[in-house]
Amino acid sequence: MIRNFKIALLALLFPIIALAQSVVKGKVTDAQTGLPILGASVVVEGTQNGTSTDFDGNYTLNNVSDGAVIVFTYLGYTSQSVAYTGQSTINAALEESPSELDTVVLIGYGSTTKANVTAAQTTVDSEEFNKGAIVSPGQLIAGKAAGVQVTAASGSPGDGPVIRVRPGSTLGGNADALIVVDGVPLDQQNANLNSINPNDIESFTILKDASATAIYGNRASNGVILITTKKAKLNSDLRLSYGVQYAVEKVQNYIEVLDATEFRQLVEDQGRDTSILGDANTDWQNAIYQNATRAVHNITAEKGFEKTSVRASLGYTNENGTLLRSGYERLSLSLNAVHRFNNDVKLTFTSQLSQEERRFADAGAVGAAVVFDPTQPIFSGNDIYGGYFEFTNSTGPEPNAPRNPLGLLNSLDAQNDNSQARLNMNLDYKISQIPGLRFVGNAGIDYNEYDSYSIRDANSGAGDRFASQNYNNGIRRNQLLDGRLDYKRAIDAIDTKMDLTIGGSYQDFYRADSGRTLTNTGFQDNPFSVNETTLVTGFARATFDIKDLLILSGSYSRNGSSRFSENNRWANFYGANAAIKLTNTDFVQNSGVISRLKIRGGYGQTGQQDIPVSFAFLSVFTPGQNQAQVQFGNDFVQTIRPEGAIDLKWETTDQYNVGIDLGFFDDRLLVRLMHSIEKLVTFFYSDRYQLVD
Template structure:
């Protein structure tokens, strides 16, 4: 008992002494070159997990520090400082840039380099430059941020993906999208069946950076899939020796459509019908319905992110959970996402073996709205009511025979709201992308590493769609039902050696390796066959193809002035016959770092000046799901069975094939200059390129009997594209409290088909660009000497007041008759140039940014107006009338004039794409940030339609994008 009493007294005595022994240290961490504070610096007691990070002003406070401890200050891009603690309560630290670290910040294929040592057209886009807001699809982050990269945003459907084009694309019928590589795993360029966007698996909040490889000197290491550029996406990882941090981030959004299609209101429509001869005004109703108001609503959404991360000396982890829910502006449209992202890093054997595991799991839930309601809302009679108590169609008004029977008018427009609400179309996608990367430093040769990169991308998609028997859209006496199940699998194994070393004044970097990737798709399902009145199982459709590759690259930095790099990839694809299966893709590039020459080394204002040039070859083998060189038989679908007596039997249909089909081949020349002045306060680059695609994969007509179809995908023709890309960035203000940076890029481009026909006919062309109004009508063409998105129209004749004269066109060939020969190529949908402008400002803890984008020199075909002619409303074969675009009041066209260039309208625009305001409240233990963002804010355009930013240049029943307002809150401790 005495012993216990004495021990307790001793503990009570020592307890306050322990408080005195543990000290608190605070201070500020600043940048050596500018004196500016550095937020996010890791401050840790070496050998422990006791640590913190600096706030927005570079301030930190760390507790429980004892004399003799070593404080470690580390931040990416700066040399780590280790300072012994000697009892001081205030410790200010200055960090200097670590050139060795900065030299390893840009990823390239199967390796990395620095921006100053890159000889190809390579650009890195970091989080500080990303667009803000409730971003669901990753490509939205970099819209307008990179010269030569055009990202056309998705439609207004929630979760939908945009169209990405790097240097305009290079093919006609083959895939024109860039290769996307996520943490070392190249994604299937065909996408994932059932997913609104294949990139939605990657949580935008977890992206560390994008690296865009534009020219063939940079992309040819990826060979057969790199003809349209490469985008490398790196996701966030834990940081070594960083304390435990937990972040909760939420973004809540609301959005509404910006405008509606201009159609006649009820009064205008009644007046028009009553003014036309041979019409029956008694068919009109007594209502005044705005059908577009009926199908659109306010979209709401929320994105929640929970992130935990911590770093030790040899192990780091980062775990993120994301929940996304968004409704569309079109009623019944919904997108939901639950994803789990894990990143683990482990160093073993005295850091000679580095293991990295990343895994992204996602479950997407979608309710797909019937977008046919958009066209229905434009065309439906505005004098009719939404509901009819006598209607057998669940109470929705529908046109009926004599408006008294229960039989719908089959050719009449369907009730747009019923089209949405009587349609059940849901789908679930379960997907996982996992990558294990192991890098081993070979002990017997300094600088030699061996890398194994194994990954898989697996997705399952299941869903169903149905309509009840009470829907007027359903033909017959039964409803519709379809159920489907699909599997997408992508397996990857890369192995390669990398050797880096310095010999005298020459730095060398060698890479050699092997890659194997296999793609598998399986489509199955069942449906209700109205002919047999039974549920019928679909015959499984299986597609499988593989790529095997050998690659090598050698790079030299001579005297820190001259750069030389060359690569070669040898690819084999199972899509082609054995004799055409393999092809090689070489590249070579050089650079000259002028800023390291003696005459500029001490100039005082030149920070960087490098000229570079390169040549490379890439290919394209994305020709669709089938093997183009094999004869394949496809099972018949519903309604295509063959009848023997009273029984119907499925058939096998032979598909077209070309046994000699082979790679598209692309040659690319690029010359560029990178510059930076006044400590890089002004910096930028200029690139000029010339690109030629031969053995073009295109769908072309073939003579009757020459194949099993009248259209065949084969190698025919050439395209040429050329362009100039300019990017300029500058820091207008740099100070401790206020910073202002501006980045601007502009791209001039020109695409041309230089050969197309297998023969010598100079007038040969292939119709393209289907339009609404009549089956088979097209408004564009492929023809030698023209852009692939060129319109094909008659030249309209106007009266003295500038009004179009119906049916009057220019007689181009002078034969005194208007025939098909008078249709001419005219204007194009691709812009002559496009630009992006980003401003970023911060004052202390307040930050503000905005992004403008613009397209110029492109045109659009206004199909919503070309469908507006009096006959479309009055010359109906049954007892109903269809609404029209208000443009009919200007033209008074009686019959359709689909091919008049009157409907080819300028699509130039400038758009305030994104504007964001945020404030960070730094506290000792917790950082709290709030932000407000508006997206799709403002359009400046003369286009008469709903939205000029439509990728293919044909405006027909476009799902409108919404203007969104987003409130964001973030809590970190």
């Protein structure tokens, strides 16, 4: 009876099951050409049920449930999803998606596609950044770009890493790469990347060889790093987000030293007087270190309208160092907005505002903790030297003995407050009267104010009963105005694409410093220092893509710097490179293994104008210094006179390079090989010394 009931029930349910599990047929084609696509994947979303298209683009998919979603995918095309509601036939026309080689990448004063890059450069975007409680932007790309070294300048909180693009090439100048943030080249003597919230950065593009950097000639001998900050997309929904990262750091290993017992035994074994030893057992390294904490908070809001997009973010970072009394705090605010007036005019406003507080510890405590007597206590039991134990003689602290490590830390109060504002307005104007021509202009300012102090307690071993107080403050201002014309045109008669750029840049740097120091007779004002320099640049670039096979590119930069005398103020820098794109040839297309092949080579000459002392050929008057005077009656007038080297010249570097880019198995494996020869042609010199190749 039960068996008959089951059979009857199955007979009733069979039509329903047959309805719910149907067969779907169809064809997958290229949306542009209408041609069938062989091997396209057809899968029921979220299941293993799938098939692929045959030579004619046809497919048959069984067991499709009502309400299921069928996904059509093929390499190089945008996937398409269709909901099944009982159709017996579902056709799909797939749109070709831009390949990785069509991705737009930045170059000096412009952009190109990844396939047309002829020089050595690397782009690292936000998806590839290092993750975690990142404080400094440089930490985002550590280990992510070949030939780019990111190392810690120190263990001090807030001290940004040192970024080197290859080994760098300078004898007397700044070895740092030129950093350009949203089109604004930073002052290489004040390129404070820590003032930028890492959460606001979209990508890093590193220009490595001279043929790529020559267009920035005057400061490009050590590479160029282009930083782009995040912006919202047009026609996007309101998005609010909050993120927090928290990290704990500790000193993993201390330097191996003798503990108190071992130290007493050593003194005793040498037959020395052990009565001078203490009866404590102090681990001095443990006394000066702590478990450090780091918290990074970010709030972001972004919204895209039909013609305007806005992104705002607020960030707060608080980091305590592993060395007692060291720490770093940053409050940052960014606002980026893009507005399109029409299809021809786009205005972009970018800004980063930050307030930093950096607390310094006495680094001398690290060495003192290694050598200080472990049998002595931390505290002496009296109020002399702040209550800390110190080795003394009849006049005070013993000059040949180390200072109490904890006393060094706690007797120093040192801090630097830094306020930074970077603002930039970018105009992109497509000149419709001349197809392919556009004007791009930038007006930017990078303004920084700092205020620092260092106070040492008079009643301390380090202070030797004399108070130490130093106060310093100053401003740094970097102003930029540049513009360029870009012209792109396809010359069909010779199957060539042409890309031309010509423009100019004016940049002014102003630095002023003042301060005061406590002496035995009271506070004394430090000399007031003012330094202002100007850079003027004209640049041009031409690129030709011939038959999508051969790329020829050349760039030129003429620079003038007020840091040099009129005889040596101007210099010319240039670069040229070429590449053969074999990716689209039959050899690569039919190989089945090789998916990318490009051979490239180039030459460039770049410069360096960041001499240690600006205006070396003409000293700026500094009050309080011993400078020449001229007497007019009873009045004495300070003069300005040449100091040091008066015939300084630009430092110039030549670089030759060849390289090959290889991709295997649809670029799942990428290999980039490069060989570079670099030589210093001239370095900063005067009539007293020179080096010319």
